[in-house]
Structures are given as C-alpha cells and as structure tokens.
Amino acid sequence: MTVEATPAPTAPRASAGPPHPFMEFVSYFSANRGAVIGLGVIGVLAILGLFAEFLAPFSPTQTNSQVFLKPPVWQAGGVAGHWLGTDAIGRDMLSRLIYGARLSLLIGFAVVALSVTAGTILGLIAGFFRGIVEIVIMRMMDILLTLPTLLLAIIIVAILGPGIVNALIAVAIVLLPHYVRIVRATVIAETAKDYVTAARLTGASNLRLIVKEILPNCAAPLIVQATLGISTAILDAAALGFIGLGAQPPTPEWGTMLADAREFVLRAWWVVTFPGIMILITVLAFNLLGDGLRDALDPKLKR
Amino acid sequence: MLRFLFTRVSLVIPTFIGITLLVFVLIRLIPGDPIETMAGERGIDAKEHARLVHEYGFDQPVIVQYGYYILRVVQGDLGRSIVSHKPVIEEFLALFPATIELSLCAIAFALLIGIPAGILAAVKRNSIFDQGIMGLSLTGYSMPIFWWGLLLILLFSVQLGWTPVSGRIAVLYFVEAKTGFLLIDTLLAGEFDAFRSAVSHLILPAIVLGTVPLAVIARMTRSAMLEVLGEDYIRTARAKGLSNFRVVTVHAFRNALIPIVTVIGLQVGVLFTGAILTETIFSWPGVGSWLINAIARRDYPVLQGGTLLIGSIIMSINLLVDMTYGLINPRIRHQR
C-alpha cells in the first residue's frame, strides 16, 4: 500500500547556487501546509507516547470490575475520570490510546529502521556488484512484491508465532523491496557517472566509494520512502493485530484493541471508534509529512 | 518487438518457480501439526497419527515433498484440502468469482469517483476543490479499511438499516450458479428482486474495498492531468478556441489515460490485501476469507495452492500491464 517514491534522477547538487539547499528545503517544506500539520500531529503523538506515564490517567492494563464497558463521560452512564469510557474489562480507553501511540510510533520507526537498513545493504550490493548477485536479489524482491503484502505478512507471522515483535519483522520484510529498488536504481545511475569512474581510477576502495560517493545520493528518495513506509508499517501492523496475529492482549495496540472490540460493535461504539480514529490520524500525519518531504526534496517539481 | 515480449515473459518464469519454492518452504515452517488439527477436539492416538503422517507423505524429506509437489502443480493438481478433502483448485474456483465480483465493483466505484475527482482537482488546481479532494483522497489512502468497514456497518446496517450486514445475497433467493457472478446469474435467471438483493449486499464491501484504490486513482489522475495540461498541444487546442470542457475531456484526459491505466493494473495486489480484510469483516465467501481460515486450521494444501494461484494471477496481470505499457510506449521497450 505504498506509493513508490520516484528516485531522484538528478540528485541535488551542492553547487546549485545561492540559496543553501537546506534553507531551500525548509522554505519549500514550510510552504506546504499539509506537511506542517502532519509534522505537528506526529509531534503531539510523540509527546503522548514519550510521556505516557505522566499523561495517562490510568495504567493501560489496570482492570476495574466496577466499570465494565462504560461510555465516555459526556454520554449518559459515563463515569467521571474515564474521559473516553472503558473497555470490556474496565480498562480506561484514554490511557490505552495514549500508550497505544507510543507503541504504534515505535512499531513504525522500528519497522522502517529494519527495512531501510536491510534494504540499503541489499540494494547497494545489487547495484554495485551487478551480475548474478543482482539477479538473485532482484528476483527475490520481485517475488516478495508479487504476493499480496498482507497475505505474505500473515504467513510470516504464522511461522514466527503471533506477537508484536514478529509482526514487526513480518511487516519489515514485506516493505523491503521498495528500499532495495530505490537504492539499486540510484547506485546504477551514479556509478555510470564520471566522478565515480574518476574516483575509481584514483584507487578508491569499493567500500569507500559506496559510503562516500554513492550513499549520500540515495538519501533524499530514501527519506521520502521511509516516511511513507512508517505509515504503511503502522497500518499493516494494526491489520495484523486486527486479524489476531499482531500484538497480543493486553498490549494496548490499536489494531488489537479493535479486534477485541469487534464483538461490541452493536453495543459500545466508543471501543470500536477511538482506536480506529487514532490509526487514521497517525497514518494520515505520516502520509502528509511524506508528501511534503517529497515535494520539497524532489527537484523535478521545483519549477 | 518479439524480443521484448520474449524477455518479459522469460523474466516471469524464475519468479514463478521462486514463488512455488517460497510458498512451499514458508508453509512447512509454520508450527503446528496438520494431522493433529485434523483430529479436532478429541486428539488422536500415536499409531493412527503415524499412519496418517505416512499417508500424507509428511514423513518424507522436504526436498522430496517439494519435488512431488512441483510435479503435481505442473499437472494442474494443487492437492486436496485437509479439512474438506476437496481438490484445492475446485474450492478456489468455487470461491474466486465472489472475490472477482467484489473487486471489480470496488474498482468500478473507485474509477467512477476517482477519475472525475482527479480531473476536477487538476482543472481547478489550488482551488478549494483541489485541496478538498486531495485532502480527502489522502485520508482515504490512510484509512485502516478494517475499521472503515466496521464503521460503515455500524452506520448503514445497524443504525439506518439500509443495507444488509453481511453475505452476498439474501438466503431466500435461490439462483442457479451459472457464472458464479451473482449480479450476472440473477439477471440471467430474470430474478430482479434477487439482483437487487445482491446489489444491496455488494454496496458496502465494494465501497470499503474501493476506498484505497479510489484515493490512489484520484491522485494519479490529478498529477497525470496536470502534466498533460501543461503540454504545448493543449495550449494550441485552447488557442484554437476549443471549449475548455472539450479540451479537458477529449484532448487532455485521453493522453492522461496511460499512466492511469497502469496504476489500476498495479492496484491488483493492493486490492487483494484489501479483499482479505473486507471479506473477513463482511463474511464475504471469497478466497480471502478462505485463506485466513486455512491459516487458522493449518490447512497446508489450501494455503499453498491458494497463495500460489493468487501469486500467479497477480504476476500475470502485472505482466499484462507491463506489456501493454511497452506496446503503447516504445521508449520502455528498449530499456532493460
């Protein structure tokens, strides 16, 4: 479920002239209202996640047999203190949502970190060494891309066993091909250029070439793809949780909370509605940010 | 030209073998004993267990099992379900029309709304329409569709009572399955009430499944249109005094169509991922929910065969899109 970021065919050059590239980036970025909003929302979510212990009124796992399935305070039957109501076994919804923010952000970043690292390495290898290595790696990525992401993730989780870490690994594997493709394409484009040939002739080692000359050129498309990847990761991990293969109860993961709440769909709208809204807001924020970054970093659109 | 077709097709073969291998190996790795699952609640004694393991060939080396598997796959035999004991291919073919019907309706919904929305956004670039449409489409793109489905059920089925909660058609209608597509079968049978029932069952799942493609198509249409609208010939057409409407619909849109069609083709995989979730929520009897059940029941042959079939179908569609694109656009042909 990812819009592939177009790898920048011509990477920004440092010698582009007066406005410093970073300043240029900032001015483009801040002109994009959506992206700024996205960044703001992510900031708020990050604060919620970081300071969950102080912000959440209750522990996310503390049950209370006095308040099973109570509606939010503004509705008849609501209980003071439980702002967004309670779930089937008397846990505070608001607190679980706040802790869920921590979890979802962690999942998003961890998946992308894993995926980008592995993807960059594989992409560099494929693009730099070419030949049979490249064919094998790229065919494998094709296979991963051919199977529907969720089906593949489900099979991987079925092997590893349900759980948050395994779901995370599964989603990371599913996202891998995008990064491999971007890095490989950039590497191939760059190695054909004169400066790399020149560096090679002066006796630069392969590793040095990769790290010093080629890698920086992948950075812009990778950053864009990674930001969009976070939203995919959060969404897929939640979907796995919803099917019962992701985070396991009592972990306050939003997808898992939704799965748990499904049986109350006719009776308690709040347990069904809030976790979904949180997923939507978070994913939307990352997509806004990703779009903004792409526009600001992609020179093609700079007219 | 032929060479282009040949290389494209030959690229697919290793991918196909890779998929069989991947599917086969992955599924062997899933913990859990299918024989034990087969025995159900009551368990099974060791002797009987050993006999069945042997009968199903689970006691042979994995590589031998794979060999036999490939041999049978080539002959079109994907094995039998451990649960129902029916051939996997037969079960798949019985359920696949339901998935296709749902997916086609979802795509139709996405196109019907996505393309006009995208065009409007492009024509009124940076207006309130543009911003609204793009904002909505990004929201649609970010939608957790399993939750979206629940919300729609809650609103339209439970609160308003407009649409049925789940299934494909009201059970009271008995329509002979000629094509497997209920919309067609009901019309062939001339039962218009049944047709209406089928449509009313289809609306919510199609909307849910179509949401993400709709967002993608709207965005793609907009950017393709923007690109085309900036071209010289459009300016020429405008200069000739053609009406704005005509310029947009006839000249610009026709040229923007290529990237749009490509995007639709590439949505097949996304669509299937969505189908798994949508079918689960709406108890839609298609291959998505079939596969989810197969995982829960450790039905290896179904999981294997089903994944393989779906992988192959997606692969073929991608290939088709790829080739059409290559045919239309000669520049692609000469790239490696």
Place this chain on the structure above:
Amino acid sequence: MPHIRTLSALAITATLFATPLSAKTLVYCSEGSPENFYPGIQTTGTSFDANSQIYSRVVDFERGTTKVVPGLAEKWDISADGTVYTFHLRKGVKWHSNANFKPTRDLNADDILFMFERQWKDSHPYFKVTSSNHSYFNDMGLPKLLKSVEKVDDYTVKVTLTAPEAPFLSDLAMEYAGVQSKEYADAMLKAGTPEKVDQEPIGSGPFYLVQYQKDAIIRYKAFPQFWGGKAKIDDLIFSITPDASVRWAKLQKGECHVMPYPNPADLEAIRKDANVTILEQPGLNIGYLAYNTTKKPFDDVRVRKAMNMAMNKKAIVEAVFLSSGVPATNPIPPTMWSYNNAVKDDPYDPEAAKKLLAEAGFPNGFETDLWAMPVQRPYNPNAKRIAELMQADLAKVGIKAEIKSFEWGEYRKRAQAGEHQTAQLGWTGDNGDPDNFLNTLLGCSSAKGNGSNIAKFCYQPFEDLVLKAKSISDQAERTKLYEQAQVIFKEQAPWFTIAHSVQLKPVRKEVVDFKLSPFGRHTFYGVDLK
C-alpha cells in the same frame, strides 16, 4: 408498490425481507462451513449439524434427550450375555436422488454393512476415500469391540461384539454412524469418482441437499418420502455466518430463525427483543485454569491455594461469560449426579493470598506463564480476556504472569505434554458420568504422557476414591466416593475452576418446537414455523 419504487434506497431493503417463496422456509444462521458430507470422518459439531439432516442412523437419540429410540432399525434384540445385537430394519425406506444417481432399491442390510465396513476394514474400497481417519468410530473403540457384522437377510443385521458394552446403542445413535447408500457408492466407484459420495450426498434422512456453497449457504428441501413422514417445514437453509454479532443482527432482522453461540455481550439486547426467546440449558462442561503440579512453584499446594484466592472469579465470570455462565466450584457441573453442594469455594482474598505466598517462600511473588486458548470454546467464550483479568489480579499480589498462546492444535498438544506452568482448558462431557470428568481429567493414568490431565495431578487419596468408584455399580455408593473426591480436589487445588457455561440458543418467536440437544446439536426435523 409504485410509490415505494421511487425511494430507490429504501426499495432495496424493503424487498430484501419480502419472502419470495410461499413455502415454509426455516433459516438457521450456522457458525461455519461443514468439512464435507461424510459424517464418518467428521469431528466438529458444525459438520454434524449439516449432515444429521441428510442421513438416518440405525438408532437415534430422541430429540432433546439422550434416550435411544428406533431409527432405521424398527426394533432390536440383545442376547442374554449382551454381545449379540440383532437389528430388524424398517421396510420401504427411500433414498434421496440427485443428478448423478437415481436409486433403484430401498434401503436394506447391505447399506448398514457398508456403513460399518467402510470405517472398520482397511481393505474396503471406500476405507481411504476422502479420508481414512474415522475418528469417532475409533474413539468409541469399535474396531476392537466389533467381532462381526452379518447380513441375516435383506432386513436383518446381526452385530456380534467381543465383550458386552452397555453404551453400544448410544454409540450407534451418534452422527458418525449415518448410513450412506451402498448402491450409490458402487455406482460412483464404477464411474471412477468415489469421492462424489461424500461431496454430493445421498441419504435417507428428512431433508435432501439441494445446494452447498462453501462459506455462504447450505440449502435443503424436505424429503417427501422420508420414512418418518415429511418434515413440517418445506425448505431448510443454513446461512453460514461466522461472526456472532452478525448472526444476532440477522436474527433480529428476521433474516434467520435460529442461531447458535450468541455473543455474551449481545445477550442483554437479545433478552429485550420481543420477537426472540432464548432457550437455555446448563451445559455438561467446565472451564478451568490448570496449575502444572509437577513444576515449581505449583508443586506447593499453598501456592496453588494462594493463586485461587488472588483471582476474582466473580468478576471474571461477569465480564467474560456475562449471563452465559455460572462460577464453578467443583470440577463437575452442578447438573451431574454426585455434585457436592457442601464444598466451599476458595474466597477472593488477596491479603490472605499474599500471606500464604509469604509462607510458601514467595513474599515478593514470582513469575509464571499463563496460557490462554486462541479460540472460543463452548466452555470458554474468550480465554484471552480471562487471562487478562487474571493477570491483572495476580499482579496485585506480586505474581507476574505472562500470557501465552499457540495455534489451537499446538496448544492442546503442548499443554498435554505439560510444557506450561498454568494453562486454561476445559471439557465437555461425552456421556454424563462423573468418571468422564474426575478420572479422565484428574486421574493418575491421564497425567502421564500426553493425557488430558494437564495439571499432571496425581494424588493417591484422590486416585483411590475415583478408581474405587469406577469399579462398583451402585450409584448411591459411587456418589459418596465422588463427593469425597471433590472435597480433596478443593483442598489440593490443582485447578482454578472458572465456570460452567450455559447453552443458550436465541430462537425467533415464530419457531415452534425447537428443542435443545444435550449434545449441543441442531436438528430441524419436527420443527415448525407459525
């Protein structure tokens, strides 16, 4: 009608619920797809429900009871030593027909023999067709019990057993013993498609199969020539609906008439609905948390007692079972004979639990696992939620429990192998005898190896009582022994007994004479619609 047509959106729903058929059609919202149409290899209630409408058996259970009544056999004689059963078959029993097969003869002794031999003799051409795993036939011990099955004449079958077996007739009334047509089987074998027999069934039961679409629908019609007389309804439809809330929504809208396994959360609303009644019957079952008594720290009875006192059973039952279960004290359900009413349950008392833990050498608690089944069972609607509640309670006395779960087949296997420290499980009785609970679940012999005693509880005083009770036939005496055994059970606390669940079946008011089966089955012959 024309004015309705103008409101297009409403018209769709308005016509949806209009019945296009004038015949009496009963719709049952079933919970899943049947495995196939050969009851001999099935193990799930879902499959049995789909099959018992189609096939007849030699003998039957009277609807709503456990009493054995004549089926295809009009009457039978049992020899004095209890080893020879002679069945006299009903004459003129007609078979269904379908596109592949038109029967030329009535049911006779050959068909009965086919039913036995197909499951019994591995040389039989049909033994391996579809599957060779005839679980119930094997579970009931029939391969060893049967000495011979002979055809005396077309309408007389003689079954000789190796030893007398009182429940033999009940065994034959179970679904796995559904009789298929030998003539059909022979024809299909000849045609080279033997598996058709199990996919496109021909039976002699009250309904014949018209259409089956996996995960969607099973459609039956009443068989006019059924030997017991045509069913009161004309059409029977199983609308396959896996989601419990959706089943309820359909029942509420009148899209189906009977539904199994309601969601506990919906019960309150169901009870309020004037168009629906809930039929209730206490189930023959128990859900429990077993402590692995061979593993530290649960080898110490004080720890087990402390655990029992630390968990708030009432709250658990209220939150998870709602009104579909009663808190359990003893390992056997209250409706079973010998249930000991004098046994007091361990009170919910976290302070006392802490004290007891300190005595046992764990003043700061300890860490343990806590297994929860991944699936809903009749005796436990949501093991994970129960585990969450237990975990929260245990945390209050310093015990850190980690919830674990596996795929269901794997779960049972691992629990029976004793890999857990504490694990939830449960049991539904087969025959209504306390031995089926106390010995099967808590006896020493099933504590060994992969037995179903997952507490691995083997305590001599308890074992002596249970074994003695098994060996005598006087029920009053047995009752006394079992009552004592229950007292010992509570003292030793190998389980935290959670609840006995109640069988609940929401049924619409227009349904007449639907009866709850003690075995949890659903049969629709004899049911009518107002």
